[in-house]
Amino acid sequence: MIAIGLEGSANKLGVGLILHPDDGFLPKDTAKHHRAWVVNLVKRALKEARVSVNDVDCICYTKGPGMGAPLQSVAVAARMLSLLWGKELVGVNHCVGPPVALLLQFSDQAADIEMGRYITGAPNPIVLYVSGGNTQVIAYSSQRYRIFGETLDIAVGNCLDRFARTLHISNDPAPGYNIEQLAKKGKKLIDLPYAGVTGGLLDLPSFNKYFPSINPLDPLIKNDPVAQSQRSSNQGITVAAYNLGCFLGAILTIFIGNPLGRRKTIFTGCITMSIGALLQCTAYDLPHFIVGRIVTGIGNGINTSTVPTWQSETAKSHDRGKLIMIEGALITGGITFSYWINYGFAWIGDQEVAWRFPLAFQITFAVIIFLSILNLPESPRWLVMQNRNEEAIDILEALNEKPRDDPTITAEFEAIQATVQEMSKGTYRSLFRMSEYREFHRVALAYVVQMYQQISGINLITYYAPQLYSQIGLVGSHLPKLLAACNGTEYFLASFIPIYIIEKVGRRPLMLFGAAGMSISMAVLAGANYRLTHLDDSRAGIAQAVFLFVFNTFFAIGWLGMTWLYPAEIVPLRIRAPTNALSTSANWIFNFMVVMITPVAFDSIGYKTYVIFAVINAFIFPTVYLFFPETRYRSLEEMDSIFKKSTNVFNAVTISIKEPYRYDKNGQLKPEYLEDAIRRKSTADHILPAMEHDSDTTPEPKD
Template sequence: MAPFLGFRGSRLNLATILLVVFPAYMCFGYNLAVAGGLLTMPSFIEQFPKMDTVNNSSKLNSNVQGTVVALYTVGAIFGALNTIFVGDWLGRRRVIFFSSALVIIGALLMASSYSLAQFIVARLVQGFGTGGVTATVPVWQSEISGSSHRGSHVVTEGLFVSVGIASSLWIDLGFSFIDSSSVAWRVPLVLQSSLSIFAMCFIFFMPESPRWLLGKGREQEAREILGALRDVDANSDTVQEEIGDIHRSLELLHSVGRWEILKMGEKRNLHRLLLGITGQSFGQLCGINTLTFYATVIFEQRLGLGGTESRILSAAMTTIQLVGALAAVLTIDRLGRRPLMLISASGMCISMAVLAGTSSTTNNHAALIVAVVALYGVNMFYPFGFLGLPFLYSTEVAPPHLRAKISGLSNCMTWLFTFVVVEVTPTGFQDINYRYYIIWVVINFVIVVTVYLFFPETNGRSLEEMDEIFIQSNTIFDAPRIARSLPKREHFDHATDSREHNLEEKS
């Protein structure tokens, strides 16, 4: 069989996206929302009465529900953290394979649960696998994508997460019509395993990261992969230049101490770690998982709608995320990373403010309509700048020799704050009601200010080129200004550009 199923250049990049990234991240999105759509089903409540907040509004049940749902993110924290130690040992493809296997095991355990203890263990196992996937796939994809299309390639992850979230809630809706049987919640929980199986089947037909191969001394394999990815000869100048850039970054790796990532140094490693961590933390601190995990609960218990109406609105609300995610894919390499984050956070800030105002009014049909529109607004703005982009940004600002470690730590913060949001949301709604949304208004305003002042633009920069921006920075305020003024190198990332470049050399 021809290497990489016979694909080269842009077709090979497309194959990696459709055959691995798509199922992996669709499964991720599916996992985020599927449990939330089951929490109000009678058959689910009957099986796990301690998680019942429909018939029992006690603080104990709210806390149990929040904790059990959030334990998925606790497992993900440790899964992401684990990649710091095994990512450079096993390689990107093996980590994706084994992490996907854990997702499958967790799904099978959860779907077959007859006790709360088994359900809890299943959430932890599945979370551990998901954390490994989300910490590794962006690194792998960044390291095989060219700089001019890296943004749109990696941000497709956000689009696929949206597809997964929407799919899970539509499936929950369909099975809710037989909610007297446990099949109504067991089948939705096990369906996701097919997506992980698909990714596992194709991951070893796709290229390994050339950077990882060069770090292991496998230069010929790296050359062949770069040649296939850029659709040029493995010994061309284009490949040789990229090999040279990677070698220079790897030379730093051998001199890196255990705590190098926490030191500023010439390349401002700590500064870049904090940017990655902050960006991925903002992806959760904007408050989106208040809506994603508890969409059906919000419509049914907070806005007083019926069960079927709530599930329809929840599924439609998450479907609107596809609009924002698709817009991000189409514009990120044109507008850049900063504008998308600024527009996204501003839109969520305004939508949350409207939601807080309308939710304070009870028994008002007009206010209810505006509240629903505001909920939809948050879900449309969020994926535009904070669904897939933070995963990309943490890999782009990281020094090449510390990328796997920074991505792992940044992903830990993603899952840590997801846990915090999901854990406190049931209690937050119970204790402070509509004022809970005001917290997210304030945080989203802070996000806008922080991105504007501290986040440098990475669009169109090679992963090695970002080093120059931080080497010239003396304070945390300098990087955005230097990124605007520093000239960009020319990169031959398109297959057409590469072929034309080689033809010019030959002539």
């Protein structure tokens, strides 16, 4: 049926066509629909609930408010069932019934029996009920629900229906519901900023129950900006306490790394991390929790300062890059794992296990490392430094799978021994001096490469992914956590790429490629964010979401594992442990800085935050090209020779390119160097027996 309507009730005249059935509901047709379906639906409801007619105690029906014809059709059906089955008939107010049902259902799940009070913090919740047929204001007061206001017509609800029809919003399941879903995608939403293990727990009700002073979104302080600011600061300090602990752990390694050795230092880090995780998961107040985070960070700082050094000192030159890139992939694997754990436990966020288990689960990985390292060798270079030469040769023999009299073993041992002897006078002050080995030059490169990783902007995404997706309009009850987990998964997969190309391409090309790609990605993000926030361009939101993934890919290829590999490759043995510790401290302190400054930057300058990171990455490109020498296929001793030949900060790159390689692509000593090693071994074989004979025939001194 098509009708043309003429409206002239006031000072305006309107004419319009009503095209049934797509535009609105006709009361008579709605009533006809209800009469046709009510019997079948009653039978279906009883069948699915496995309930017989005898089990039913009463029959409830909607008595109003609403459209008269459909209400009458349902009332007639309910009356007939009441007469046929002999059941009591109960009329229900259409507005009061649903809110009361929701509140009663919610009371089984929380201490507060009122949904409104739980969500808003109000002691007496008020419900504004807007439907297509009626509007009421319902409030809870004096232990009962009361109607405090009610419209005399259907104007408000009808407005929602007409608004939906004007914008061609579907009626399925309801116009008002679809409008609400679209409203949830608004850009002016605020979501919790932090991601990761602890960051993903900050919005859990059970977590905020114990630590309310770090929840700036608490409805109880929504009108108190001073309290919100204080809680935001508390939250930032609490989350960043872990990074501060990592910084302290890295500094501590400067003093304990060489005395303890690589394996014992890692033992210490694992035990410290386990203690910290235990303190966190058993915390009942904020100081207790913060102390746990700092202790966990100290343990992680110790490990991240030591493991790359230990790997570089035990791996062959052609495998060293690949192995530490695997370490980088495992870092992203841990981040991804934490994202998915947070997403899974978010569904039971009202229970304590939702936040205590993820924090306790950290102990599992510390225990795995602790047990694994029991069967792994100490660094042969550290053993030589401790004058434990026989043990060092045994480990070199095992690592190379060759007998100790093999020329390769001899050449590698003599190179290590010569380096240790030349650097034996090294002290902590050696980190800052410029002798012929250019220690400070190398320490500065190690420090800067770690700093570059953090100021590239990676933690803009790692820590703030949910907030960024909320800005784009991708929101929902758990959607930010899901998107962060998907982002982390892509990050993890991208981190496998450098494992296969690091030794083929080299360190410098990957760092240059990563810096260029990250700069371009940040520039695109800046432009997209500007169009999204200033021009309301929804397509820009899609571009922003895509380039958050693209940035992660460039970072994973060029800078994720590189900052753990490169410092360990360029510094001399005697100061390698303290230098790696110092460079790692740069990683964590600049991590701390980015985490604390980024939310302030977004609030103050918006899209220009991306511009700053784009410029920083553009600056990284030429500095890497000019100052960072290539280390591919170089033994650690070869890098000592390269820096010894350089005379300033500029020519180290040139020398690293021109200097002949001692080892081939398979890590085997080249023939010209192998022949020299054989000659030295032959000389040693002639000298040692003579020395032993002389010692045997030397007369004993007389008294």
